[in-house]
Amino acid sequence: MKRYFLILALILGTTGIAQNDKTIYQFKVENINGETFDLNSLKGKKVMIVNTASKCGFTPQYAELQRIYEQYKDQGFVIIGFPSNDFGNQEPGSNEEISEFCQQNYGVEFPMMAKIKVKGEEKHPLYQFLTEQSQNGFKDSEVKWNFQKYxxxxxxxxxxxxxxxxLPSDPEIVNWIQE
Known part of the structure; x- marks a missing residue:
């Protein structure tokens, strides 16, 4: 009987079911000012994680992200931006330049993190979690371009x-925030 449960535990562990206990709360990241941001501080909130870029056709989404953030931040909703230069060299700036760009052009007040890799060999551990079913217990995905939303x-x-x-204001997203 013990052997049966051991085999069952091994099978469940490899299917990702046992991984469902993993959450974003296990991660600490660096914010755009170089300080540690503990995702554990977001317990009880709905979160949208977005990889961003300043020189992309989707860059105007910053305005909508800020608008949605302002509208729902007092209802337990947070947006976190992760600048990335992984697509077409569309985020070449330093963290300081990115922060200044976001503030001056879009009045961004939602938390912005330090620039990271969202794909490839050097993919940030948080994005490994977001894109690998074996870690997130939900699904495999690939970050296909800037402004993908998790x-x-x-x-x-x-x-x-x-x-x-x-768009951040898509009815499906807004309905999810309001649930």
Whole structure:
């Protein structure tokens, strides 16, 4: 009987079911000012994680991200921006330049993190979690371009992935925030 449970535990562990306990709360990241940002501080909030870029056709989404953030931040919703230069060299600036750009052009007040890799060999551990079902217990995905959105529920679990062309104000996203 013991052997049966050991085999069952091994099978469940390799299917990702046992990984469902993993959340974004296990991660600490660096914010755009070089300070540690503990994602554990977001417990009980819905979170949208977005990889951003300043010189992209989707860059105007910063305005909508800020608008949605302002509208729902007092209702337990947070947006976190992760600048990345992984697509077409569209985020070449330093963290300081990115911060200044976001503030001057879009009045960004939602948390912005330090520039990271969201794909490839040097992919940040948070993005490994977001893109690998074996870690997130939800689904495999690939960051295909700037402004891809990852929706995280109040328990820190990945629940949806939205492509770059899906606007932050898309009814499906807004309905999810309001649930």
């Amino acid at each position: 929706l995280i529920d109040k328990n820190g679990r990945l629940v949806a992935v939205k492509g770059s062309s899906v």
